[in-house]
Amino acid sequence: MQRSHPSALPHDDVAAFRALVEQHGDLIRRTAYLLVGDRALAEDLAQETFLHAWRGFDGLRDPTAAKSWLLAILAHQAATWRRRRRQVAVPIAALPASDEPGDPTPGPLEAVEQREQHRFLADALAQLADDERQILVLRYYAELTVPEIAQVVGCPKGTVKSRLHRALAQVRRLIATPTDSPENVATKEGDRG
Amino acid sequence: MMPERPTETRDLEEQIRDHYRKEAQTIPTDPDLWERLALRLAPRPRRGRALIQLRGLPLAVLATAAALVLVAGSVFWISQGRTESPLVPSFLLPTTAPAPMPPAAPTAFPGAEMPAPDLEPKPPYEVVDQGVRLAVLRTIVNPGHVTAFFFVVDGPADLAGWTIMPDDPRVQDQEGAPYTSHLTHVASVADVTVGAVGIGPLRPKSTDLTLLVTTFRATSPSGQARTIHGGWQIHLLRNLQSVSIHPDSLVDMPYIACFQSKGVRVGSSYYDPCAKPAIAPTLMPAARPVVPPKVEAPFPGAVRTATSIPADQVAAVPVTAAPTRPPAPTVAPTPLIPITSTAVPTPLAPSGPPQVVPTHLVTPAVPLPTATPARLVGGEFTDWRHGLFGIALTLSAPHPHRVYVLVKPDGTVEAVSEAAFEAARNER
Numbered sequence: 001m002q003r004s005h006p007s008a009l010p011h012d013d014v015a016a017f018r019a020l021v022e023q024h025g026d027l028i029r030r031t032a033y034l035l036v037g038d039r040a041l042a043e044d045l046a047q048e049t050f051l052h053a054w055r056g057f058d059g060l061r062d063p064t065a066a067k068s069w070l071l072a073i074l075a076h077q078a079a080t081w082r083r084r085r086r087q088v089a090v091p092i093a094a095l096p097a098s099d100e101p102g103d104p105t106p107g108p109l110e111a112v113e114q115r116e117q118h119r120f121l122a123d124a125l126a127q128l129a130d131d132e133r134q135i136l137v138l139r140y141y142a143e144l145t146v147p148e149i150a151q152v153v154g155c156p157k158g159t160v161k162s163r164l165h166r167a168l169a170q171v172r173r174l175i176a177t178p179t180d181s182p183e184n185v186a187t188k189e190g191d192r193g
Numbered sequence: 194m195m196p197e198r199p200t201e202t203r204d205l206e207e208q209i210r211d212h213y214r215k216e217a218q219t220i221p222t223d224p225d226l227w228e229r230l231a232l233r234l235a236p237r238p239r240r241g242r243a244l245i246q247l248r249g250l251p252l253a254v255l256a257t258a259a260a261l262v263l264v265a266g267s268v269f270w271i272s273q274g275r276t277e278s279p280l281v282p283s284f285l286l287p288t289t290a291p292a293p294m295p296p297a298a299p300t301a302f303p304g305a306e307m308p309a310p311d312l313e314p315k316p317p318y319e320v321v322d323q324g325v326r327l328a329v330l331r332t333i334v335n336p337g338h339v340t341a342f343f344f345v346v347d348g349p350a351d352l353a354g355w356t357i358m359p360d361d362p363r364v365q366d367q368e369g370a371p372y373t374s375h376l377t378h379v380a381s382v383a384d385v386t387v388g389a390v391g392i393g394p395l396r397p398k399s400t401d402l403t404l405l406v407t408t409f410r411a412t413s414p415s416g417q418a419r420t421i422h423g424g425w426q427i428h429l430l431r432n433l434q435s436v437s438i439h440p441d442s443l444v445d446m447p448y449i450a451c452f453q454s455k456g457v458r459v460g461s462s463y464y465d466p467c468a469k470p471a472i473a474p475t476l477m478p479a480a481r482p483v484v485p486p487k488v489e490a491p492f493p494g495a496v497r498t499a500t501s502i503p504a505d506q507v508a509a510v511p512v513t514a515a516p517t518r519p520p521a522p523t524v525a526p527t528p529l530i531p532i533t534s535t536a537v538p539t540p541l542a543p544s545g546p547p548q549v550v551p552t553h554l555v556t557p558a559v560p561l562p563t564a565t566p567a568r569l570v571g572g573e574f575t576d577w578r579h580g581l582f583g584i585a586l587t588l589s590a591p592h593p594h595r596v597y598v599l600v601k602p603d604g605t606v607e608a609v610s611e612a613a614f615e616a617a618r619n620e621r
Contacts, residue, residue: 014234018227025226030217039220050230062463121212140206141213168205 017057021050024070027142031071034137035078037126045081049074071142072152075134082130124174132167139164318448323423324349325357325409329448330387330586331461332429333600334395339582340372341391341600342404342429343461347454348384352411352419356381360408360420364392364429367401377606380596382588385457387596393604402430460587467589574618583614 028049032042052073053060060069125133131153138144138152146164150157319328326347334340342364348357356378364372372392379387390404406425412418451467452459458467574583582600587593597614599607609617 014231017234018231021227021230026220026222029223029226030220033220034213034216042220046226047230047233051233054234117208118212118215121208122216125209125212136209137213140210141217171209172205 013057017054020053020057020060020066020070024067025050027067028070028074031137031142032074032078034141035074035134036081041081045074045077048077052077067142068144068148068152071138071144072154075138075152078134120175121171124171127174128167128170132163132170135160135163136167136171318427320425320427322425323409323421325421325423325425326454327359327406327425327427328452329404329427329429330450330452330459331448331584333582333584334430337394338602339391339393339600339604340395340402341389341582341584341604341606343379343387343389343584343586343598344404345452345454345459346386346388346409347452348386348409348411350384352413353384355384355411355413355419357386357409357411357421358388359390359406359425360410361406362390363405364390365403365405366396366399367403368398370396370399372396372399372402373604375603375605377598377608379586379598379606379608380588382459382590383455383457385452385454385459387459387586387588389598389600389606389608391600391604391606393602400430400432401428403428456590458587458589460589463585463587463595467587576617583618585614 025046029042029046032045032049033039036042036045049070053070056073060066125136128136134153135149138149139146144152146157146160149160153160319326321327326345328345328347330343330345332340332342346357346359348355358378359376362374362376364374366372375391375393377389377391379389381387392402395402404425404427407422409421409423409425410418411421448461450461452461453467460466576582584598584600585595586598587595595611597609597611599609599614599617601607
């Protein structure tokens with residue numbers, strides 16, 4: 001890519017774009033991480049997202065649409081990465097489950113339960129298909145509405161709703177039967193015996 | 194003991210939301226993101242230049258060729274003994290027969306650069322006569338489909354609360370050939386009336402369009418009517434065909450963008466141009482030509498094949514280039530001359546119904562497009578297949594709200610409800 005110092009670029013454009021980056025930079029980086037589960041890759045995707053955004057900056061007419069616009073570019077970047085990834089294992093399952101407690105001062109037993117709950121959910125979310133995970137991330141982290149998600153992923157609103165419903169159902173199902181639950185472990189051990 | 198499952202303790206959606214928030218927080222804020230990103234920012238190529246480069250013609254070669262043609266042309270004119278030519282710059286004319294120059298300013302001195310002629314009167318896009326101010330908010334043009342103007346009328350103080358609409362709006366081209374004008378009342382707030390004029394497809398020979406009004410009709414809420422005679426003339430388009438317009442493109446000129454009068458503000462687009470932009474002033478639509486991002490599946494709401502020409506850059510902005518009909522690779526294209534307006538103290542044309550040209554005689558300037566419809570952002574949309582445009586304007590009074598307009602292929606303009614607007618957009 002051609003390199004150029006920002007001072008050589010139109011000042012107004014750079015200033016406006018910088019405002020865009022500073023406003024949405026963390027959102028894009030973190031959303032990228034939630035989508036791909038790899039910090040370095042997420043940083044790369046975020047950078048590429050903003051570079052694409054810069055090239056198409058003229059296309060942004062509505063400042064209120066900036067968030068959705070950037071997320072759409074990010075979604076496209078992530079989809080491209082997924083296509084290239086082919087059968088390489090997804091590191092999503094390696095997402096570190098945060099140990100930050102939800103409540104300020106949980107008791108020891110509560111803390112254990114919370115961690116277990118968190119782990120179940122994290123495992124379930126990690127097992128979702130890419131499109132389902134994308135919908136959930138856009139909906140519950142990026143806080144997009146269904147119409148906005150439809151714009152971002154480029155599909156009808158009905159499809160978004162069905163994917164959302166399907167993803168939630170899948171999460172419920174996975175939580176109900178976690179892969180390392182005692183039932184499953186016993187079943188596996190029984191199978192071995 | 195089996196831990197309590199999330200579905201049994203809290204709503205699953207809240208659990209997921211909470212989980213994602215916590216996971217995201219593991220990515221710390223990057224204060225150096227911009228600094229690292231800035232080093233990778235490259236100047237965005239101009240679309241015309243990009244097209245030329247795509248076709249393997251370096252811009253420098255074209256510039257040289259054009260310069261040679263220009264010099265050859267000037268030599269020809271000089272050899273023919275012509276003393277003035279509209280095609281040859283004055284500095285190329287022989288000194289024995291200088292081209293007419295604008296009168297020098299009193300403070301001018303030999304060698305001083307001549308001031309550029311002021312083609313743009315002030316205020317640029319509005320005209321006042323008989324206490325009635327007529328301003329053009331926005332013009333959209335697609336030669337093969339529609340041309341529509343959105344205007345605002347601000348009446349005199351004694352007509353506060355009246356709806357004031359042109360009684361005989363006439364749109365004509367540079368040769369005086371009239372267009373069938375479809376006039377629509379869009380909204381009225383206090384002393385301000387918002388309306389639209391649609392004229393359908395633009396004829397190929399029409400390069401300039403002028404809106405003429407000699408009579409306004411004011412109607413009070415109680416039904417009283419008053420006629421105001423005068424002369425209002427606004428040049429809506431000038432030298433339009435000096436730039437190439439692809440059939441799938443839309444020239445969108447926001448003109449004054451924000452009209453303000455006695456506490457009433459009327460914005461020319463879905464979001465309020467009168468309000469301060471949320472991010473940066475340069476994101477205002479009046480200053481941003483629309484270029485699709487170069488991603489395979491860009492955000493549809495932010496991409497269209499239209500060009501927004503800033504009101505203050507009308508003379509210089511390139512209009513959307515056509516993949517199948519790229520702009521002529523001239524180095525110095527004839528600029529789109531700034532739109533001008535002039536107040537006419539006396540009526541320019543006799544009162545009466547506007548001249549009508551049958552629609553079937555109007556030849557589309559370009560063949561109908563077949564490309565995928567482009568979509569405007571901010572609630573606005575285009576539907577090339579059905580020749581439908583949806584435009585939203587914002588009014589600040591009595592409370593901030595939007596008004597919605599559909600522009601149809603025959604040039605008719607219809608103010609519709611938000612629901613009808615949404616329905617039209619969803620039916621695309």
